[in-house]
Amino acid sequence: MIRYVLRRILAALPVAFIAITLCFIVLRLAPGGPFDGERPLPPAVLQNVLAHYNLDKPIWEQYWLYVTGVLQGDLGPSMTSYDFSVSQLLAIGLPFTLMLGFTAFVLATTIGIIAGIIAAVNQNKWPDYALVFFVMIGVIVPNFLIAALLQLWVGVYLGWLPAGGWPGFSIAHLILPVIVLSWPHAARISRLMRGSMIEILGTNYVRTAKSKGIGERLVLARHAIKPAMLPVVSYLGPGLSYLLTGSLVVEQVFGLPGIGRYFINAALNRDYGLVLGTTIFYVVLILILNLLVDIVYAWIDPKVRYR
């Protein structure tokens, strides 16, 4: 097991390296630079700015300086947030993004699995149709629209919950963002769980268990749920990655201080350091999550072995 994990980590390093390199190249190929704007800087001042950020050096040297810096734990300066380094920005935003992402993940997984089981057991009855409706909304309606509608109805018209903001830890401020973020994932998980469960409920060993007179709930708990979870578990890794990386819209609409907002703003403003920093963070996170999912998958399905 330990050898397996070590081998996977070693295999992940080139992937991370390639991702960073590609990101570095693509950023430099994009037209416009971090200091192009409505009001150009005087040439002498611009020269000093470029020198400050090593942008006056050849590309290969910039790349080398960046990579050696990263290996020493220095993600460099931000070119749009002068008062913070990239590491400081990530350190401030990361706890919030993780909290939002994991809360949404737990909620989406719990609701998705339970709804999927209920729909499968009640196939072609009203709970099943209700699930289809729930899935349709979650998958079809874009989350920025759901966010705006919830903000308007629950936050403005009804006044039940805050319409946004983050005044420090506050469950009330977390409820709407978590609902918006988790809904599409809960919908997908429930659909996966429903399909898998229907398949398992039709297998011989489940029918045999039922024929022995074991109660339906016990059959479900002992024989059906665990194997039916396999496709769900496969989805959880990418699903959690999507939740953590896809919180951008939610953070924008609700004005939340996570790092999702950095990514697109930094890319638009050509903040090379911040884009690369957030890319590194997401690449590492996705690699770790995929590894965890593989381990859990092997634990659930004994046919899978650590190789």
Next chain:
Amino acid sequence: MKFKHVLAGGVLAGLMATAMASTASAETLNIFNGGEPASIDPHRVSGDWENRIVGDYLEGLMTEDIHAEPILGQAADYTVSDDGLVYTFTIRDDAVWSDGEPVKAQDFEYAFKRLLDPEMAADYAYLQYPIKNAEAVNAGEMEIDELGINVIDDKTIEFTLEQPTPYFLDALTHYTAYPVPMHLVEELGDEWIRPENIVSNGAYTIVEWIPNSYIRSEKSETYYDAENVDIEEVYYYAMDDISAAFQRYRAGDFHILTDFPTDQYQLLQDQYPGQAHVDPFLGVYYYVINHNMEELADPNVRQAMSMAINRDVIGPNILGTGELPAYGWVPPGTANYDFEEYRPDWADLEYGERVAQAVALMEEAGYSADNPLNLQLRYNTNENHQRIAVAIAAMWEPLHINIELFNSEVAVHYDALQNNDFDGIGRAGWLMDYNDPINMLELLRSDIIYNYGRYNNAEFDELLRESATILDMDERAEILRQAEEIAMSETAAFPIYYYVSKNVVSPEVEGFEANAKDIHRTRWLSMSED
């Protein structure tokens, strides 16, 4: 789950929200402040959203009153030499930093030298170029000690200017002229700006900064006018989504929105009467003309294109907030320029007649349905820019002009404009840095980098140079007016509309006065008891 559980959950959430809302005292002001500040260091900031924060915690020798007019700030008084070249300021005895250290002339000298140090690379250092040798120092061509600033004693500082500059007092209200606490900056370097270290000499002190969320300031008890400052605490919220910010205003989260979605203007007027403030603002939205293109070298073609732009429909109908049509280059309300805004003769013609004359001019220049003029219209990605571009392209169609619309993100757009790399027309805008016509007119000077279209007229340049040597303000204004008339009669660019500021202000807030700079320092605001 039973319905009563759902109900209980809703009630609990409602109570929590109410409890949190009630923690904000009557003296707390919540401002939706636009984007995340790049910095709160006065020598690193460049946006109006940063100015709102920095101008509340730092104050220059001069500051703004409730109408954004320059008044004495940290200075108790000043004198100007007869030739208009030397300004001497005496600093208030009760001007102190929030850690109790006195504000000294040396703090100002240190700040100006820091601003103009090329290593600092301050975006807006050029605003202080009226000071003798400032430009050369900033370009690294002269030693910093040769800057025209002289500390006479701890409370007296003298500025020598390159030439008489009527807007110099106004320039001293800008954040580039704010002092920094020398004792702290020398000790802590860039770390002086951290909320745990920072000190202020303004009405407020920064106490908290959550990036991408908010900055919180508290009233400074060491400020010389603290007894007249009403609001105890200010939250400056950073959000990119204006629509979401608008919903939060409706939910009661904000007292002031510094911008709002234009498509909500009618709703605001209907449901929140008197809360939307759309006021003239010192700036012009315009289209750059690439004068290096042969097709646009003919002034008749440029004039025809300008005549065909129906500016009257853009503010009220396309933008929906009633921006004033612009035919001139200097916005109405500009200081030191007591003229009606420039209007060409044809502006008063009925629009159909204007188009007919424009078509005739184009045909005279050789353009017809069989031989159309093909141009590109570049704009940066933005819904309003797109709507205006589509409308104006349609207005030019009868003139036998085929427009290719080309949009790009802002960095790419301005990169192209600065390099004169566009095939026809480009969108631009200018918000004035200081209240003087020269700040607008200089955009068309042949040797300035902001002259994206490369308009080049020696007489225009000479008038601008001449204006800089004249002490008589009326005479200077006449010369600048001549320059504006030359540029506009030649259609150096297409002014489209004069900008407006767009604020939404809760009835709880008092003291918010419309002004052309859209500067509303929190020290002048108060909250009603209701």
